[in-house]
Amino acid sequence: MPQLDFANPLMISKLVWLLIIFGLLYFVLKNYALPRVASVLDERAARIAADLNAARDAQAAGEAALAELRAATAAARGEAQAAVAAAMAEANAQAARQAEAINQRLNAQVAEAEGRVRAARDAAMASINGVANDTAKALLDKLNVRADDAAVAAAVNAAAGGRG
Template identity: 45%
Template sequence: MKRITGKLASCGVAAAMLLFPLVAMAAEAEGGMPQLRFGDQRLIGTTVWLVVMFGALYYIVSSYLLPPVGEVLADRAARIGADLTLARDTKSEADAAIRETRTATAEARAAAQAEVAASLAAANAEAQARAEAASARLAERIAAAEAGITASQTAAMAALRDVATETAVALVARIGVQADAGTIGTAVDHALAQRAA
């Protein structure tokens, strides 16, 4: 494509060089510029040498100077393409690594939450078992204390009955009345029963 464009450009330049004398002659016929008088032998020689030098310069530039520049541009384009491909591949790998990291983080979070839930359930179960054991021990102690209180109360009531009976017998005797201890004991039992109710 570049060679075709270069050939077309050189053909265009050659056509312009061929048409240039005709334009100049037309300008001279009208009394135009003195630089374009083709009747002067020096001007024709200068024009010929201009075409020869331009052709040589064009040949040197297109054959020796432009190919290395083209190679540099092609190498640069290839390097840029390789860098872009590498960047795309690296970006794809980074995106994949980010997805894997997010998946692993989500799995670890779910596992940690499950472990925390299991630990809480185990701790709650253990606490409930301890509370139930403590409640059972406390219930046993309360039952034992209540039995002790009931026994003490029964013993105290028995002792109170005896003391009340003896006191009543002594008071009645002080008054000077003779009473039967069994009758007084029955009256004391009756009074204690009413007070307990």
């Protein structure tokens, strides 16, 4: 190959310049270009790590907030159930008080009605002797029998067993 003819005196100078240019390029890349690229890569990796940490922190905060929300919901549900139970107990107690008041009022009305019935019965029983006397007199008058009022009353009283 003619490009690699080392017998040619220009080939040695080409190789020297090649080594000088590659050495200079290596020196520039190593000291200036690659450290900047490395710092950019390190900075990017650090920013990604910081973003991942922030995302983890946000996820943990979100999970904590969700747990707190669930706990608050459970507490509110418990309070609501307690309030409903208290309202039901109060309503039942009020209904029992109203039922007791109605029962007392009805018992008073029943007692009053029984008293009126007793009074009417006693009045009827008291007037039964008078009705029996009148009936006995009317029957005796129909039969054309004359009797003394005192004797009729005594006979009716004896027949009734002395109730009047």
